[in-house]
Amino acid sequence: MLKPLVTILGAVLLGALVLLGIGGFAYQLFHEGGLIAQGLGALWEAQYQAPVMTIILVIAAIFVIRAIYVSQIGGKRNSRIPDLVLFAFVAAGIYFLIRLSMYGHL
DSSP, X not given: OHHHHHHHHHHHHHHHHHHHHHHHHHHHHHSTXXXXXXXXXXXXXXXXXXXXXXXXHHHHHHHHHHHHHHHHHSSOOXXXXXXXXXXXXXXXXXXXXXXXXXXXXX
C-alpha cells in the first residue's frame, strides 16, 4: 500500500524537478540580457570584426547539430544520452530550486 504511493510521489517530484530545470534554463537563456541575447550580440559584433571566425563557428554548429541528430535517429537505441539529459535537467532543477529558495528569483 505504501510502496505505490512513494513511487507516485517520487515520479511527481522527479517530474517537477525536470520542469523546474527546463523552465529555469529557458529563463536564463531567453530573458532580456540572457545568454542567447549576449551570444547573438557577440556573434553580431564578431561578424564585422572577424568574419572568418563567424563562418567557422556557424559551420561547426551545423556539424555538431548534424552529429547529434544522426546519433539520435540512427538505429542505435541503447544510447545513454537521453538519461544524461534527464539527469542534467534534474540537477538544473535542484540548482534552480535552491537558488529560488535562497534569493527569491531564478
